[in-house]
Amino acid sequence: MTITITERPNQGGERSAVAVRHLRVTSVLRSEWIKLRSVRSTRWTLAAMAVLTIGIAIIAGATIPGRWATMTPAARLSFDPTKVSLRGLLFSQLVIGVLGILVMSAEYGTGTIRSTLAAVPNRPLVLAAKTVVFAAVAVVVSEVLAFAAFFVGQSLLTSPATHATLGQPGVLRAVAGGGLVVAVLGLFALGLAAIIRHTAGAITAYVGALLVLPIVIQALPTSINQPLGKFLPFNISSAMTRVHATVGPATSFSPWTGFALLCAYAVLALGVGGWLMVRRDA
Amino acid sequence: MIEVEGLTKKYQETVAVDDLSFRIDPGQVTGFLGPNGSGKSTTMRMIMGLDEPDAGTARINGRPYRSLGLPLREVGALLEAKAIHPGRSAFNHLLFLAASNDIPTSRVDEVLALVGLSGVAKKRAGKFSLGMGQRLGIAAALLGDPGVLLFDEPVNGLDPEGILWVRNLLKGLAAEGRTVLVSSHLMSEMALTADQLVVIGRGRLLSTGSVAAFIAESSGQFVRVRSPRADDLAEKLLAHDSRNVHVTREPDGTLSVSGLAADVIGDIAGSNGIHLHELSIQSASLEEAFMEMTRDSVEFSGELPTAFEERLPVTSSGSRE
Numbered sequence: 001m002t003i004t005i006t007e008r009p010n011q012g013g014e015r016s017a018v019a020v021r022h023l024r025v026t027s028v029l030r031s032e033w034i035k036l037r038s039v040r041s042t043r044w045t046l047a048a049m050a051v052l053t054i055g056i057a058i059i060a061g062a063t064i065p066g067r068w069a070t071m072t073p074a075a076r077l078s079f080d081p082t083k084v085s086l087r088g089l090l091f092s093q094l095v096i097g098v099l100g101i102l103v104m105s106a107e108y109g110t111g112t113i114r115s116t117l118a119a120v121p122n123r124p125l126v127l128a129a130k131t132v133v134f135a136a137v138a139v140v141v142s143e144v145l146a147f148a149a150f151f152v153g154q155s156l157l158t159s160p161a162t163h164a165t166l167g168q169p170g171v172l173r174a175v176a177g178g179g180l181v182v183a184v185l186g187l188f189a190l191g192l193a194a195i196i197r198h199t200a201g202a203i204t205a206y207v208g209a210l211l212v213l214p215i216v217i218q219a220l221p222t223s224i225n226q227p228l229g230k231f232l233p234f235n236i237s238s239a240m241t242r243v244h245a246t247v248g249p250a251t252s253f254s255p256w257t258g259f260a261l262l263c264a265y266a267v268l269a270l271g272v273g274g275w276l277m278v279r280r281d282a
Numbered sequence: 283m284i285e286v287e288g289l290t291k292k293y294q295e296t297v298a299v300d301d302l303s304f305r306i307d308p309g310q311v312t313g314f315l316g317p318n319g320s321g322k323s324t325t326m327r328m329i330m331g332l333d334e335p336d337a338g339t340a341r342i343n344g345r346p347y348r349s350l351g352l353p354l355r356e357v358g359a360l361l362e363a364k365a366i367h368p369g370r371s372a373f374n375h376l377l378f379l380a381a382s383n384d385i386p387t388s389r390v391d392e393v394l395a396l397v398g399l400s401g402v403a404k405k406r407a408g409k410f411s412l413g414m415g416q417r418l419g420i421a422a423a424l425l426g427d428p429g430v431l432l433f434d435e436p437v438n439g440l441d442p443e444g445i446l447w448v449r450n451l452l453k454g455l456a457a458e459g460r461t462v463l464v465s466s467h468l469m470s471e472m473a474l475t476a477d478q479l480v481v482i483g484r485g486r487l488l489s490t491g492s493v494a495a496f497i498a499e500s501s502g503q504f505v506r507v508r509s510p511r512a513d514d515l516a517e518k519l520l521a522h523d524s525r526n527v528h529v530t531r532e533p534d535g536t537l538s539v540s541g542l543a544a545d546v547i548g549d550i551a552g553s554n555g556i557h558l559h560e561l562s563i564q565s566a567s568l569e570e571a572f573m574e575m576t577r578d579s580v581e582f583s584g585e586l587p588t589a590f591e592e593r594l595p596v597t598s599s600g601s602r603e
């Protein structure tokens with residue numbers, strides 16, 4: 001067997017032909033993009049997100065006009081067509097979390113992380129590139145799905161049921177913001193996976209934060225659960241997609257305050273994840 | 283060139299690598315030899331900047347791995363654990379690595395052809411056989427056309443044809459002036475592949491030097507003698523030349539004699555009227571020499587009955603009775 005290698009091996013690291021001799025951020029981003037698009041789990045999870053989000057908007061939109069007659073006047077009055085059509089985003093939050101986790105944990109689970117870090121020893125750069133690429137995909141997909149769910153849902157909410165338009169106050173915020181919440185939760189999940197490194201463990205933690213924590217806090221006395229509940233992703237997301245103001249004392253932060261808090265969670269998770277990544281053996 | 287100085291790594295109570303120092307020069311294949319658990323993979327991970335040493339340094343071309351500009355263009359590695367996502371195709375695995383280090387996509391096709399995986403480039407790596415996975419790992423190592431190469435047990439899972447292919451590949455790479463470090467726990471394999479050896483046991487350096495010197499030093503011959511009057515014979519043999527003759531009594535009652543030729547032993551027995559039931563020349567294989575060297579440092583040795591620990595089993599190259 002003969003070995004044909006086109007270039008001469010570089011002995012002392014001397015290499016004149018290559019102008020740039022260090023890692024470029026754009027190259028690392030491209031590398032992460034290739035990784036993301038080249039595994040099936042990406043396509044499957046995004047497809048699942050689409051089916052759930054649009055599907056639930058269809059089911060909700062299609063059944064409500066028929067039920068309208070049996071709804072109480074109070075229920076009709078507080079009916080929030082925007083929020084109803086965006087109900088599926090809750091499932092999107094779960095699914096995108098799984099994808100965010102896999103982006104990181106699959107590298108550890110399969111050992112790919114060693115190949116990755118051999119190619120790019122700058123660990124914060126690896127995590128940052130992963131985050132940016134995933135964020136771009138997550139924002140685009142989440143926004144497209146949020147708007148699609150909204151339009152599909154509203155088109156089915158025919159008379160006698162009321163429906164919403166983007167021009168009404170708070171509706172555009174609810175739709176666009178609902179999508180952003182999904183994307184940020186995906187980033188939070190990615191950060192969790194950088195900390196936990198195991199797929200199952202990270203998914204457990206994520207689902208715990210999203211769905212189990214609200215139940216636990218709900219079980220606490222009102223004096224405690226009221227101030228604590230505001231901090232839950234569930235309530236932050238709910239406040240974002242709600243157009244009709246609720247009556248009584250505010251049980252959640254304003255939509256954008258809540259969103260800022262959610263971003264802080266994601267930044268914290270990613271920051272801790274990055275810090276651990278530098279300190280721990282691959 | 284790879285330089286390792288005082289490298290130490292502890293995992294809780296285990297000292298995986300213990301104050302290890304060596305230098306690997308270009309232009310030759312260096313075998314990194316040690317029994318299971320002796321710290322070969324750990325050392326390689328530290329050289330690659332994947333694991334942080336507790337003490338000491340590892341440098342490639344004079345610099346720590348993490349400060350290499352485009353690492354894949356300077357160092358290529360096949361690491362022990364398969365570092366490949368089973369859902370990703372061989373092509374995409376190499377493509378993302380190439381992209382990160384600004385290596386042209388054409389080079390991906392080149393290395394795939396080089397390792398003979400062109401036909402299955404678009405197949406998911408999870409469907410690959412052990413040998414194909416190993417070839418993909420080798421392709422990844424060669425991707426950046428690096429001057430320094432590390433291979434952790436590259437022949438693991440390969441068939442004889444594959445082993446021969448790897449052997450020639452390593453020699454070819456070294457002949458091109460590259461630094462090639464290849465780990466193994468098989469001395470016999472290294473004897474065929476490597477020029478230089480670094481032998482470790484329990485994370486400590488046991489020996490370095492050329493394979494040729496290692497062979498010359500350690501493949502000592504001895505003579506196995508079986509006799510109903512073994513004790514008498516041992517006495518007579520030692521009396522013949524007590525300084526150079528070495529007699530060991532084996533558990534099965536035979537004598538292992540070194541320092542005396544077989545014909546001399548026969549003559550001594552004959553002149554003393556001692557019957558011989560066996561007189562055969564034995565030569566310890568390289569593997570045995572390696573085992574002898576690392577015996578005190580084997581981490582996971584099978585439990586042997588104490589009687590058998592007196593001497594390691596040897597394979598006969600002479601005639602049996």
Ligand SMILES: Nc1ncnc2c1ncn2[C@@H]1O[C@H](COP(=O)(O)OP(=O)(O)OP(=O)(O)O)[C@@H](O)[C@H]1O
Nearest residue numbers: 293296298316317318319320321322323324325467
């Ligand atoms: N991540 C880890 N955590 C704890 N212990 C470890 C870890 N990695 C290695 N070890 C221990 O360090 C020692 C050296 O292991 P290493 O894998 O480096 O040996 P090796 O020479 O490559 O062995 P083999 O020939 O079996 O591949 C072993 O005792 C092993 O159990």
Ligand SMILES: [Mg+2]
Nearest residue numbers: 322323324362
């Ligand atoms: Mg090993």
